[in-house]
Amino acid sequence: LSGFERDPETQQARLGSVNLSALLAANPRRTPAYVYDLDGIEAGARALVESLRPRDLVAYALKANSAGSIVRRIARAGCGADVVSGGELELALGAGIPARKIVMSGVAKSDGEIDLALARGIRALQVESLEELARSIARASAAGKVARVSVRINPGVEVDTHAHIATGHAAAKFGVAAAEWPRVAALLASTQAAKLVGISAHVGSSLKTTEPYLASARVVCDVCKDWQKRGLAPEFLDFGGGFGIDYGAGNISAQPRDFARAALELLASQGLDALELVVEPGRSLVGPFGVLVAAVIQSKLTDSGRWLMLDAGMNDLIRPALYGARHRIEPLARLPDEPSWRVVGPICESTDDFGMHDLGPSAPDYVVIRDAGAYGFTLASEYNGRALPAEVFLSAGKVESISASPGVAAWVERRLRA
Numbered sequence: 001l002s003g004f005e006r007d008p009e010t011q012q013a014r015l016g017s018v019n020l021s022a023l024l025a026a027n028p029r030r031t032p033a034y035v036y037d038l039d040g041i042e043a044g045a046r047a048l049v050e051s052l053r054p055r056d057l058v059a060y061a062l063k064a065n066s067a068g069s070i071v072r073r074i075a076r077a078g079c080g081a082d083v084v085s086g087g088e089l090e091l092a093l094g095a096g097i098p099a100r101k102i103v104m105s106g107v108a109k110s111d112g113e114i115d116l117a118l119a120r121g122i123r124a125l126q127v128e129s130l131e132e133l134a135r136s137i138a139r140a141s142a143a144g145k146v147a148r149v150s151v152r153i154n155p156g157v158e159v160d161t162h163a164h165i166a167t168g169h170a171a172a173k174f175g176v177a178a179a180e181w182p183r184v185a186a187l188l189a190s191t192q193a194a195k196l197v198g199i200s201a202h203v204g205s206s207l208k209t210t211e212p213y214l215a216s217a218r219v220v221c222d223v224c225k226d227w228q229k230r231g232l233a234p235e236f237l238d239f240g241g242g243f244g245i246d247y248g249a250g251n252i253s254a255q256p257r258d259f260a261r262a263a264l265e266l267l268a269s270q271g272l273d274a275l276e277l278v279v280e281p282g283r284s285l286v287g288p289f290g291v292l293v294a295a296v297i298q299s300k301l302t303d304s305g306r307w308l309m310l311d312a313g314m315n316d317l318i319r320p321a322l323y324g325a326r327h328r329i330e331p332l333a334r335l336p337d338e339p340s341w342r343v344v345g346p347i348c349e350s351t352d353d354f355g356m357h358d359l360g361p362s363a364p365d366y367v368v369i370r371d372a373g374a375y376g377f378t379l380a381s382e383y384n385g386r387a388l389p390a391e392v393f394l395s396a397g398k399v400e401s402i403s404a405s406p407g408v409a410a411w412v413e414r415r416l417r418a
């Protein structure tokens with residue numbers, strides 16, 4: 001259950017106690033490849049489940065990583081899922097997550113997705129607007145069903161994170177705005193075709209402390225107490241996900257269990273601990289347990305410095321290009337060392353740039369891009385005619401399975417047919 005580490009004698013990179021150089025030697029021409037430590041993922045998920053009460057739910061945000069091998073392990077640890085599309089809903093069910101442990105979020109669910117959620121009998125459709133609540137009620141009535149609805153409120157809380165991943169401020173497209181809360185409550189109180197089962201919020205991603213999470217959760221509690229007075233009776237409160245991980249800057253002060261403890265303490269202090277708690281972490285359950293292994297194509301020395309060109313680019317891992325995110329990049333077979341190199345991918349875009357990294361006096365053959373288990377593969381694309389990367393799943397010190405890259409020939413064939 002080791003995650004990323006270095007062999008104490010040879011300094012070679014290991015993941016889940018598997019030597020990554022040896023792994024590559026046994027699987028040549030398999031880069032770029034995501035490699036995941038399934039045992040680490042399962043242990044982390046189980047620890048979070050066990051830090052809550054038996055009736056609470058860890059709804060894993062499947063968008064972070066939807067590989068079946070990973071979702072099955074997370075299910076085995078007792079987690080449910082937070083899904084945002086019909087595709088993710090079917091994947092969660094197929095991976096063995098019971099419908100009653102699945103919540104569905106999303107600002108623009110299609111009628112087909114609402115119908116699917118109703119047919120499968122999930123724990124809650126998280127509605128994000130008055131209009132969507134009305135549409136869900138209409139779909140449920142037409143199908144002769146009662147929609148289990150959770151209202152995702154917009155808590156109006158500002159978060160210190162990248163603007164692209166802040167979701168809980170008043171100007172965001174997410175959640176029901178405060179001005180609409182009374183109308184939503186009135187509609188729920190007056191319909192037979194929907195039952196309010198929960199109230200939820202998600203304030204943003206990559207949270208460094210529990211403060212913004214609690215600020216948003218307090219608003220959820222206030223809304224809950226107000227709606228209880230109006231005769232509504234939610235079963236659960238869902239404070240969302242967003243637990244940050246340490247990408248190497250050492251600026252994360254709260255672990256998943258700290259968010260869980262803070263949430264339970266808040267429920268108790270608000271007199272709401274009879275309700276179930278739902279949390280929706282994605283990144284923190286998978287991010288630290290995945291790496292992207294890339295081969296070095298060549299170096300390039302110019303007046304502006306040393307460049308290192310990888311076979312992995314922004315099509316494989318877009319976080320640096322999209323959010324200015326920094327992922328540690330290290331040689332596979334030795335420790336990071338000066339001098340620094342500017343590490344870039346093969347894509348014809350200037351943003352295909354992973355930043356400056358200490359890779360040593362000579363160019364390594366392979367590098368490992370750390371903390372890539374979340375929002376890596378799920379955001380990958382085939383831009384520039386490149387195939388999606390391979391994925392390797394490790395367990396008990398061995399390769400459990402490999403999901404091969406579809407390959408470039410498949411891309412050529414499909415695009416020619418288009």
Ligand code: LLP
Pocket residue numbers: 061064082105165202204205206240241242243280281282283284319323374375
């Ligand atoms: N719940 C909802 C409603 C969400 O929108 C999200 C993430 C989560 C839970 C899970 O948040 P997490 O625990 O993973 O922070 N692609 C970006 C992150 C986008 C997050 C979108 N929503 C990145 O790579 O940083």
